[in-house]
Amino acid sequence: MRAVIMDAPGEITVAEREDPRIVEPTDAVIRLTATCICGSDLWPYRGVEPADHSPMGHEYVGVVEEVGASVTTVKPGDFVVGSFVISCGKCEICVSGYPSKCIHAEFVAGIGTQSEKARIPLADGTLVTTPGLPDDSLIPSLLAASDVLxxxxxxxxxxxxxxxxxxxxxxxxxxxxxxxxxxxxxxxxxxxxxxxxxxxxxxxxxxxxxxxxxxxxxxxxxxxxxxxxxxxxxxxxxxxxxxxxxxxxxxxxxxxxxxxxxxxxxxxxxxxxxxxxxxxxxxxxGPAPVRRYLPELIQKIWDREIDPGKVFDLTLPLDQAAEGYAAMHERRAIKVMLTL
Amino acid sequence: MRAVIMDAPGEITVAEREDPRIVEPTDAVIRLTATCICGSDLWPYRGVEPADHSPMGHEYVGVVEEVGASVTTVKPGDFVVGSFVISCGKCEICVSGYPSKCIHAEFVAGIGTQSEKARIPLADGTLVTTPGLPDDSLIPSLLAASDVLxxxxxxxxxxxxxxxxxxxxxxxxxxxxxxxxxxxxxxxxxxxxxxxxxxxxxxxxxxxxxxxxxxxxxxxxxxxxxxxxxxxxxxxxxxxxxxxxxxxxxxxxxxxxxxxxxxxxxxxxxxxxxxxxxxxxxxxxGPAPVRRYLPELIQKIWDREIDPGKVFDLTLPLDQAAEGYAAMHERRAIKVMLTL
Structure with missing residues (x-):
């Protein structure tokens, strides 16, 4: 599959990576509909943090392709939104409303979702399905829910x-x-x-x-x-x-x-x-417990009560990710959506 | 009147100061029954903060001697406990429960209550009367309410x-x-x-x-x-x-x-x-909004539900304040009460 890789600070390429597959029975593999570039992706871009052939991206919406044997709340064909932090949904910290501090928490940034597909661990605790397949006009707002909203x-x-x-x-x-x-x-x-x-x-x-x-x-x-x-x-x-x-x-x-x-x-x-x-x-x-708010936010977007997607003022195909990074770095864009 | 003065870091004397008197119509003058040394008094003592013939002390209990013309909630003869921060009790911040951030807030430390008497500004918003004249055994606990409790x-x-x-x-x-x-x-x-x-x-x-x-x-x-x-x-x-x-x-x-x-x-x-x-x-x-809690704490002390006064493990007459500072500085005492 194609994926955004930061070879070194400021150097963005779209390269081939191995397709993700189910590793744990709690995993899901999703095919991304859209992803985006975060302000925090600019840190390694600007050399404030290291970058060495790093997969990029932690915001994502898409369609479930495959799930592990123990996943029960999402199934292939479902449209899902997920948080930028993996969470189990079951531990005392998750139950108290702080999935971003889950005892199994893992930052999706380490997985990389600026790509055609992604493996999402602990799918039941991390992903939320939309009420149906969304209209294209809802995609930016659903994507915003994944992190910035x-x-x-x-x-x-x-x-x-x-x-x-x-x-x-x-x-x-x-x-x-x-x-x-x-x-x-x-x-x-x-x-x-x-x-x-x-x-x-x-x-x-x-x-x-x-x-x-x-x-x-x-x-x-x-x-x-x-x-x-x-x-x-x-x-x-x-x-x-x-x-x-x-x-x-x-x-x-x-x-x-x-x-x-x-x-x-x-x-x-x-x-x-x-x-x-x-x-x-x-x-x-701290890192926002986005998963706590996702059901409510998805419903508000679905009902068109809010339109957070307007925050994306530049949309590019994944292949032009390098231009997206440059536009955000130079403040020509507030936030860039990448489509697949 | 006699008052504790820190002439320089580590140099404590008990000297004569002019008796306080009513300046503003919202003032009260109290005769102290007891006062104490705070951990924060050790900072200038140790030279971490400046000290230059500074009056000391911000914790106090005592009997009202005189009040200004507009004071309505305390009167001469009342036994009172006050917070270590002066507060009006009427502004939006006081009403919201943060008298220590009152728009007229003033630290009592600048007044000095390690002394026989003290002028307390904004008496209605700062002082709380006890249900009657307290038994001597209650004095340490009431004094603790003024700050540490x-x-x-x-x-x-x-x-x-x-x-x-x-x-x-x-x-x-x-x-x-x-x-x-x-x-x-x-x-x-x-x-x-x-x-x-x-x-x-x-x-x-x-x-x-x-x-x-x-x-x-x-x-x-x-x-x-x-x-x-x-x-x-x-x-x-x-x-x-x-x-x-x-x-x-x-x-x-x-x-x-x-x-x-x-x-x-x-x-x-x-x-x-x-x-x-x-x-x-x-x-x-931040600086505790002690005034908010005083009515409840005084009642609990009065009813002997709590005994915070045990925190004073050394009691000395005001004249021996220098030994009190030394004992706290050398950790021979947790907290020192000074009696009058």
């Missing part, structure tokens, strides 16, 4: 977004924009998107942002305080993962307020602990 | 301690020990105190600890995992405030679990953000 949704949930609340969103990438959408769906009264890019501001407004703040860092936090009577936002979504963005989030939050923290922090990023302490906020985040 | 209680609440939960407590100082007491009161199933000092272990057991772990750092966290079927504790109280203790807390907590973070972090303490991110935990803390 689920992550933005978790961030809003972790930030305790709800009616009457003012929400600030730090980060205008795909996850931040999905955080805006989630905040709107959860009934937030006011949603302040922090962005200085016109295209992202426009999409944020479309997804429900009521205010745009272009300042960053301490100035950005001061602007949020100013917009909230000096108190700070009730709920803040942090969708970047740097020291600057985290401090911006911390200082944008009122005492006792909540931060949903989903920007992936790299090794080496340090947070001044005294600033977190004296802020007196709640902080919750 | 209230802080330990908040930590347990922030860590979502409750029935059926396993709780780990990082730090065996007065606040950590109060966290053990709070966890027991909140119905925790298992309380693991992390301590390597026999006297503190004994008091932890008395307050409800079911297990003692002597390992620290990564080894300590590994031991907590081992004791919890590989998962980690549901709730962890962090009562130290260093990078090592915070990482110990983070890695002792299960995915989706809760950390109550009350160890005061110094300027310069850095937390590796990726370790917090990938742990997938809830973190909440």
């Amino acid at each position: 689920g992550t933005g949704w978790f961030a809003a949930d972790a930030a305790q977004v709800g009616p009457g609340k003012t929400v600030a969103v730090v980060g205008d990438g795909a996850v931040g924009l999905m955080g805006v959408l989630a905040a709107q769906q959860m009934g937030a009264e006011r949603i302040i998107a922090m962005s200085r890019h016109a295209d992202r501001q426009a999409l944020a407004r479309e997804y429900g942002a009521t205010d745009i703040v272009t300042e960053r860092g301490a100035e950005g936090a001061a602007r949020i305080k100013e917009l909230t009577g000096g108190l700070g936002a009730h709920s803040v979504i942090e969708a970047v993962g740097t020291e600057e963005s985290m401090l911006q989030a911390i200082h944008s939050t009122r005492g006792g307020g909540h931060i949903g923290f989903v920007g992936v922090a790299h090794e080496g990023v340090q947070l001044p602990l005294d600033q977190l302490f004296f802020a007196g906020v709640h902080l919750h985040g | 209230g802080t330990g209680w908040f930590a347990a609440d922030a860590a979502q301690v409750g029935p059926g939960k396993t709780v780990a407590v990082v730090g065996d100082g007065a606040v950590g020990l109060m966290g053990v007491l709070a966890a027991q009161q909140m119905g925790a199933e298992r309380i693991i105190a992390m301590s390597r000092h026999a006297d503190r272990q004994a008091l932890a057991r008395e307050y409800g600890a079911t297990d003692i772990v002597t390992e620290r750092g990564a080894e300590g966290a590994a031991r907590i995992k081992e004791l919890t079927g590989g998962l980690g504790a549901h709730s962890v109280i962090e009562a130290v405030g260093t990078e090592e203790s915070m990482l110990q807390a983070i890695h002792s907590t299960r995915g989706g679990g809760h950390i109550g973070f009350v160890g005061v972090a110094h300027e310069g303490v850095q937390l590796p953000l990726d370790q917090l991110f990938f742990a997938g935990v809830h973190l909440h803390g």
Whole structure:
């Protein structure tokens, strides 16, 4: 099969890889309908993380081709959406709502789903079937549910977004924009998107942002305080993962307020602990437990209540993956879908 | 009046200061019955923070001597307990349960309560009266409510301690020990105190600890995992405030679990953000909103349901404050009460 391989930082090829097959009785093999490029795929692309002939991709929707003997909830022919973390669905951590911290958790990034097919371990705990074969127009949104929508949704949930609340969103990438959408769906009264890019501001407004703040860092936090009577936002979504963005989030939050923290922090990023302490906020985040939200999100997409797929502003065939990476790297695209 | 003054790091004197008087109509002047030395008073004592003829102390119980014209909830003759943070009780942040982040918040440490009298601003929002004049035997416990009990209680609440939960407590100082007491009161199933000092272990057991772990750092966290079927504790109280203790807390907590973070972090303490991110935990803390808990805690003390005052293992008259500081600095005492 064809698969995206990053030979070295910045070097993307679409090469032949061996077809995946069932290894464990809990596996499923799926044929991908669509996949995409994540902001986190840009780290090895930019040399921040190593890349050495690495298979790429962790977001995926597709049709089940084959299942292992013990798989019971999906069968060949089913259309499925899966989380970017493999989870068993049965352990105490999964049952408590944290499948991304499952005792058998494995990042799909290590498997690679920018490819024609993929083996998905622990299929029963990881994959969710759609109500039927989806219309083509639903594919982008279902694909978004696999990571960015689920992550933005978790961030809003972790930030305790709800009616009457003012929400600030730090980060205008795909996850931040999905955080805006989630905040709107959860009934937030006011949603302040922090962005200085016109295209992202426009999409944020479309997804429900009521205010745009272009300042960053301490100035950005001061602007949020100013917009909230000096108190700070009730709920803040942090969708970047740097020291600057985290401090911006911390200082944008009122005492006792909540931060949903989903920007992936790299090794080496340090947070001044005294600033977190004296802020007196709640902080919750990490790799999003997307699997928890998938049934609800798939239904909302199926019923066309939400259209997260608009976050894909460039669609290319898998063979042109290299151009997709370049477009995201150069910020010509927010998020790139790859079709098969 | 007499008052404890830290002339320079390590140099404690009891000197004459001018008697406090009503300045604002919202002030009260109290005559202290007892006060105490806090772990945080050791920072300037040890030269970690500056000290230059500084008045000391932020924990206090006593009798109201005089109130300003607009004070309505306390009157001369009342016995009162107050928080270590001044709060108005009326702003949106106070009303939401975070008086320690009140828009008028002021640390009592800047006032100094290791003295015969003290002026307490915003008396209505800060002080709570006891049901009557307390028996002498209740004074230590009421004094503990002013900071260490209230802080330990908040930590347990922030860590979502409750029935059926396993709780780990990082730090065996007065606040950590109060966290053990709070966890027991909140119905925790298992309380693991992390301590390597026999006297503190004994008091932890008395307050409800079911297990003692002597390992620290990564080894300590590994031991907590081992004791919890590989998962980690549901709730962890962090009562130290260093990078090592915070990482110990983070890695002792299960995915989706809760950390109550009350160890005061110094300027310069850095937390590796990726370790917090990938742990997938809830973190909440900061200067404890003690005022929120005072009515409930005073009642429990009054009814002799709890005896937090045992945390004072050395009592001295105010004039011997220097010996009290030395005893805490040299770990000869957990916490020192000063009587007047």
